Amino acid sequence: KAGVTQTPRYLIKTRGQQVTLSCSPISGHRSVSWYQQTPGQGLQFLFEYFSETQRNKGNFPGRFSGRQFSNSRSEMNVSTLELGDSALYLCASSPVAGGAVNEQFFGPGTRLTVL
């Protein structure tokens, strides 16, 4: 079974631009969560999508948004990029919603650099 895939793997943008990252979960998985990882803040939860609906959201500004399609693929968008948005963006999939006893499988991540 193929794992979680994320595209692109690396991205360089300049301040003020916007970016869209894509995540394809493991086949059959319906929940997709997004995380931002930086050396200073660690791994921080952005949002979770299940069946095309956002179930939960972390403490990030409205510039960060996402969506999920009917095939469970998910995209996240960051508008008006700031230098502080430079990070590794990780997507994780799980079979069902809610992470209490669900194993999340992480993708390889997208490394975003904002210049």
Next chain:
Amino acid sequence: QKEVEQNSGPLSVPEGAIASLNCTYSDRGSQSFFWYRQYSGKSPELIMFIYSNGDKEDGRFTAQLNKASQYVSLLIRDSQPSDSATYLCAGYSSASKIIFGSGTRLSIRP
């Protein structure tokens, strides 16, 4: 106070010894806890999850949960150089979010 706290390390342990990684959490409503291993430049991979008080063993790994003390730990027996990585503790909070600690860097010295 961070919701999930870990000592950043690095924790240095000789090969073959027991490595003990600790984590505390502030949300008493947290239901379950996860330990992830992350090698440098790679994404996290789940080692274990635990949601009942007590110990849970899987091979060389034992997770321990004490809800009264709000404490989670991971023991790695017979530590190997390949265990050198950053270990992330995470809790499923009462707000239905998975909250990660900042991670502990573990180094196994030959």
